[in-house]
Amino acid sequence: MRITCPLCGDRDSREFSIRGHETYLDRPAPDAGEAAWDDYLHLRDNPAGETAELWYHGAGCAAWLRVRRNTVTHEVLKVDLVRDVTGGDHAD
Amino acid sequence: MARLIAKSAASGLLPIRIGTVTLTEETPAAITALMPFAGKPRALSVALKAAHGVAFPGPNRSSAKGGTRVCWSGLDQAFLIGDPAQADLADHAALVDQTDAWAVLHLEGEDAAEVLARLTPISLSRDSFKRGHAARSLLGHMTALIIRTGAQGFTILIFRSMAATATHELDVAMRGVAARAALQPPP
């Protein structure tokens, strides 16, 4: 599998590590309650098909990426910098 | 009182020459990480140009002026390699001295790309990885910053603690490429 990093370009998957589903971008409020936190931390679908995950380009630019990909075909559909998805800090 | 002796990262290991390829160590006076503050990349680039003659590089790019090189080194980060960063750059960016954190190796020669290709997953084709191009990637299991400095030359930055491993890995790759070349009769 290869991932096209928005900064580094087309790279071998060995340069990346996976965190998990993009659910991690939607952290509940501290007082959201046990059900919300249980959901956030533990409950995941296991889709056969398209999904969106967080990957870290640790052996490259050190950016967090949101990768849309197909778990059946291993096709990578779209890759974004997480900060562009969340509107996080941006030097530009 | 103890007298301290400065040793370079690859002291006693380099230079080596095998086949057409030479591996040497460079010892820049300083390596400074430049990390522009929010909204400041342009101001940093202007100040960098005035102070050191080089602009802040875009992703995967490097340029040099005199003995000082600037090289993109990751998300919102570049390394200034050579002269110590002038103090006024701190108005626009976080500056971190990394001089002793890196081993700076230089691989040069006709088969340099063949040697490096044995250790890194990136394409080193002269069409896609040209002079002035740079990449954060792997050298074996080590994270590296690889810069093409010429048609047959690459500068490779490796964590200083891995200098001996990197030198060994490159030595083995150089031997492999030279041995293979020796098996092939000249055309």
Ligand SMILES: [Zn+2]
């Ligand atoms: Zn990257």
